[in-house]
Each structure stands twice: as structure tokens, then as C-alpha cells.
Amino acid sequence: MTQPLDPIKPISKLSLSSSFAPKSFPKLQPLSLPSSIPKTSLSFKLQSSSQSQNPNPPPFFDLAKTLISVLRIVPDWADGVKERGMRQSRTLYNHEEWVHHRSSLRHLRHVFSSLSSRVILSLVPPVIAFTSFAVLIAVYNSAVSLHWLPGFLPVLKASSLPYQLTAPALALLLVFRTEASYSRFEEGRKAWIKVISVTNDLATQVISGVDISGNDAPLKKALLQYIMAFPVSLKCHVIYGSNARQDLQNFLEVDDLEIVLNSTHRPCCIIEFISQSLRLLKLEESRSNLLFSTCDAGVKDFMFARRNWCL
Numbered sequence: 001m002t003q004p005l006d007p008i009k010p011i012s013k014l015s016l017s018s019s020f021a022p023k024s025f026p027k028l029q030p031l032s033l034p035s036s037i038p039k040t041s042l043s044f045k046l047q048s049s050s051q052s053q054n055p056n057p058p059p060f061f062d063l064a065k066t067l068i069s070v071l072r073i074v075p076d077w078a079d080g081v082k083e084r085g086m087r088q089s090r091t092l093y094n095h096e097e098w099v100h101h102r103s104s105l106r107h108l109r110h111v112f113s114s115l116s117s118r119v120i121l122s123l124v125p126p127v128i129a130f131t132s133f134a135v136l137i138a139v140y141n142s143a144v145s146l147h148w149l150p151g152f153l154p155v156l157k158a159s160s161l162p163y164q165l166t167a168p169a170l171a172l173l174l175v176f177r178t179e180a181s182y183s184r185f186e187e188g189r190k191a192w193i194k195v196i197s198v199t200n201d202l203a204t205q206v207i208s209g210v211d212i213s214g215n216d217a218p219l220k221k222a223l224l225q226y227i228m229a230f231p232v233s234l235k236c237h238v239i240y241g242s243n244a245r246q247d248l249q250n251f252l253e254v255d256d257l258e259i260v261l262n263s264t265h266r267p268c269c270i271i272e273f274i275s276q277s278l279r280l281l282k283l284e285e286s287r288s289n290l291l292f293s294t295c296d297a298g299v300k301d302f303m304f305a306r307r308n309w310c311l
Contacts, residue, residue, distance in 0.1 A: 075125040082118045196231060198298035202274075203227045205294060209287050216281055223277040225251050226270055233266045234302070271299060 229251035
């Protein structure tokens with residue numbers, strides 16, 4: 001008989017020293033199998049199954065695998081270039097950059113940079129596939145017309161009526177798709193502006209409302225660090241491939257940084273730090289209610305951004 005597992009100990013109360021989160025959780029001991037189960041049957045099954053498999057697969061599988069790898073060369077290359085382009089940092093345009101963007105030579109610049117465009121790279125695999133299919137059909141029809149193939153083979157033809165009927169619907173679909181994409185981008189931009197505005201408002205209220213002469217000076221410093229770290233953590237959470245440790249190491253202490261990095265949802269973890277810090281501050285009821293209302297507004301904006309960006 002195996003020994004029963006130890007009961008899970010309750011998580012200790014959160015404290016300020018390590019940013020209000022437990023550093024370790026109780027570990028469950030793995031179940032041990034009874035010693036009465038014979039292991040010879042398992043080994044016999046493994047040996048019999050390994051012996052039944054053919055060690056040398058037929059050459060057809062190798063040929064198919066090679067063909068698939070060759071066909072995936074162009075799509076994998078295009079996807080790699082697009083993903084590297086997504087990780088490039090974007091900067092806001094100033095007046096000089098807008099003048100350069102509106103210059104008469106922009107068309108020539110766009111032609112030279114077309115090979116590095118993510119839109120064109122995304123069109124390369126389907127264009128190659130459909131062009132190859134069209135070339136095969138044209139070669140087949142030419143061979144049938146020149147009597148290079150047996151006479152009973154038909155000439156492949158397609159009516160233009162389906163294309164004429166679906167062209168308006170496709171045009172409307174592209175217009176609606178573009179409009180929906182731009183609306184989603186605009187909603188995300190407004191949500192991000194609200195997050196930054198509420199963060200600045202909360203930091204201003206903490207700076208002006210918390211007295212540093214008492215024992216709240218370390219707590220005020222930690223709270224301001226959490227407030228400044230929240231937009232950065234949200235940015236790292238939204239952008240794929242961001243280096244969260246490098247971006248947050250200038251805002252958080254070492255212990256807090258490790259807890260945030262090991263958390264499942266980093267922005268929510270920092271929100272919990274901010275709320276715990278506000279509860280520990282010794283403030284008047286009116287000022288405390290004002291800080292909590294501002295924090296609640298920031299949480300609502302964050303939830304709105306989370307819904308739009310599918311965080």
C-alpha cells in the first residue's frame with residue numbers, strides 16, 4: 001500500500017517584501033506504482049511492438065517527405081521574412097519623415113522596397129501555386145490542340161460567368177474587411193491611450209497625495225515603480241517576442257521582477273501589486289477612495305484593451 005499524499009498547505013498571506021505574492025507553492029508528490037505489478041509484461045509488449053515495426057520504411061515515404069520539404073521552401077522563407085518584419089520597432093512620424101513620405105520619389109522608393117514588403121511576400125506562395133497550375137493547364141491544352149496527345153482527351157475550358165458573378169461580392173468583402181481591420185486598430189489605439197492616461201493620472205495622485213515624511217516612503221516608491229511598469233508589461237504582453245526582463249528590469253526590484261516574469265499573466269500580476277500597495281497606504285478615506293476609483297478606471301480600460309487585443 002502506498003502512503004497517502006500530504007495535504008496541500010494553504011498559501012501564506014501576501015506581504016510587501018516580495019511584492020505581495022508567494023515565492024513558492026507546495027509541490028505534489030508523484031504517485032508511486034505498487035511493487036506487485038510485473039514489469040516483464042510491459043517490456044515484452046515493447047519488444048514485440050518494436051520487432052513488428054519495419055525498420056526500413058518503403059522508399060515512397062522518403063520520396064513524399066522530400067517532395068513536401070521542397071514544396072515548403074518558398075512558404076517557409078516568406079513566413080520567416082514576415083515574422084522578422086513584425087518584430088521591427090515602429091517609430092512615430094515627425095514632420096521631416098512625413099515630408100519624406102509625401103515626396104515625388106516615393107513611388108520609385110516603393111518599387112525598390114517591394115521585395116521586402118510583407119504584403120507582397122504573403123502573396124508569393126499562392127501566386128506561385130496558381131501560376132504553376134495555370135501553366136500546366138495551358139501546356140496540356142496546347143499539347144491537345146497540336147495533337148501531341150491522344151485525340152480522345154478533351155480540351156479543358158472554363159466559363160467566365162462564375163468569375164463575373166463573384167467579382168462584385170469579392171470586392172465588397174475586401175472593402176468590409178479593410179474597414180473592420182481599421183476600426184479594430186482604431187479601437188486598440190484608443191484603448192492604449194486610455195491606459196497611458198490613467199497611468200499618468202494615478203502616478204500624479206500618488207506623488208501629490210502620499211506623504212514621504214512618514215513610514216510610507218518605501219511603499220510610495222514601490223507603488224510608483226509598479227505604476228510605471230504596468231504599461232511596459234502590457235506592451236511586452238501584446239507584442240510577440242518582446243524581452244520582458246530587459247524592459248522591466250529598470251522599473252522593478254529583483255524579487256518583484258522574478259515574480260512578475262514567473263506569473264501566468266504579467267499585467268494582471270502588476271495590477272495586483274498596485275492594489276495591495278494602495279491598501280497598505282495610510283491615507284484619508286477621501287483620498288484613498290479617489291486613488292481606488294482611478295485604479296478601477298485603469299482596470300476597466302485594461303479589460304477593454306484585453307477584449308480588443310484578445311489578450
